[in-house]
Amino acid sequence: MTDHSSSGSAPAPGAPSDFIRDAVKQDLASGRFTYVRTRWPPEPNGYLHIGHAKAICLDFGIAAENGGVCNFRFDDTNPEKEEQEYVEAITADVRWLGFEWGEREFFASGYFEQLYQWGEQLIQAGKAYVCDLNEQEIREYRGTDVADKGPITVTLPGRNSPYRERAVEENLELFRRMRAGEFPDGARTLRAKIDMAHPNLHMRDPVMYRIRHATHHRTGDSWCIYPMYDFQHPLSDSIEGVTHSLCSQEYEIHRPLYDWFLENLGIFHSRQIEFARLNLTHTVMSKRWLLELVKDGRVRGWDDPRMPTLVGLRRRGYTPESIRDFVSRVGMSKTPSTVDIALLEHCLREDLNKRCMRAMAVLKPVKLVIENWPAGKVTQIEAVNNPEDPSAGSRTVPFTGELYIEQDDVREIPPPKYYRLYPGNQVRLRYAYIVTCTGVRKDPATGEIREVMCTCDPATRGGNAPDNRKVKATIHWVSAGHSIPVEARLYDHLFTAELPQIVPAGVDWMDTINPASLETVKGARVEPGLARALPGDRFQFERLGYFVVDQDSAPGSLVFNRSVSLKDAWARIEKKEAAGR
């Protein structure tokens, strides 16, 4: 990438461009780096969500676009929070998203010895010292005085630690004894000797190592001192020859420290660039809140289809392609932003529309009886599998004189602009026949329509109108005798509020969960061909939405998750009509 001449012209359509990609190109052009290598550094302490997907796509994407590689590296330097279980879950999620890293899977814990040696090197250079101050004292000396109540703290000038001028030899001996396990947790730390008056608090002699007699998920009990993120991360990047270390914005203030360690060690200097993390409307993204939802049983688990986690989205029926498309459309910037979840849904619809098999399913069935249909007669109707993809072919669906149609497709008295079934009106049964409604039978107690009667025009077989009559509505159906019962789970936004993280005073945020975020429909019916569907299989249920077979399914009892509904023009009309009166 040294094509200076084209730098002023617009990028090719579809080629992503943003301030980070621009910076990478400049670094190549200026000779700061001669190649591009990135890394994606998850901490194995939780499940991935779609915000992580943004970073994953960025790191792997930029590497690929520049002929480089992206290292997959676990930032596992806090044994108290990290577990092997998460390593596996994260690995599976990234693979599912569609990225490969071959042999380039690393662990920061794999660098512990090298990191330790660099710690000694800084001590020898007089740039690090062992400090005996406890946690509270360190805070006080740093100048950050935590108030007893509330989050407000006061920043004061920092003071040098009384241990700051320890002799090199003493520091070395103490650091070695720290490693040897001679001191209890928290007794001492190794600190960088920088500047206690620095306006950036991270530069006021930050802690490099702390003592933790804890078992690490990979190194076991071989270490009782663990490096801090600020010390570990730049050095791990350096070891791996990472050129561009891309991270979210909260690390921006850490960058001077990142640079300080690399400069003072005189080792390969990676460049850290920060970007704004992703937020979505109608959901929450923070690990803590997500965890609380799970712990409190407000959702069924990390993979609840309402969760913005990758496992949740997968179970919901999202495709990796749609998520990657979404991420690229969202773009990269430093502006704190909240993306409309409608964009995510749009990306899924667009992807699934092209490649999903259609099927007919009735969520809330009402019986339709064709009065002039010969008793017991069954005929096979040919139905197109995907109008967007002729190569998908067609299938047959059994048709009889007793069908189920959607409750919502019948009214005794039609509202304005309603052109589905009501007495006297005709509709087309998708791919089958044009029928005319002759009446409805209602439950005398509830007034609910129990049965719809109609007559069928045999000349319209296949749904054609030989006389060219206009039939405004086409509705879906299944044969009452052939269709199979299934459970459908209809999902909506987890929170009704657009920005659930803004909680009104006096309200528990968990009580703002959308009570309609999950509707379980037990008596749905689907066409018989779906009997063999397997978990993960996706369908478009005509006129309803995209559905995926859930893992809760068992042979003979299928469960479908609604991934996303189809756009519903009628719902908008109905809403508008209702608002208008």
Place this chain on the structure above:
RNA sequence: UUCCCGGUAGUGUAACGGUAGCACAAAAGACUCUGGAUCUUUUUGUGGGGGUUCAAAUCCUCCCCGGGAAACCA
């Protein structure tokens, strides 16, 4: 409170001193055997005040607003 980073239609993102564009959303229409899809069209924007310049979203300055940080977490 201190420090850091940001503010472009409703939302997200381009424009890199020279015509403010794209996507989603919203709205209108066309077409349609999914009120789907597709196609056409429309509405809405540079946070505010000062400067510099022939020319400012872009450069300078003050103000306002938003986000982040102030862990022996990452």
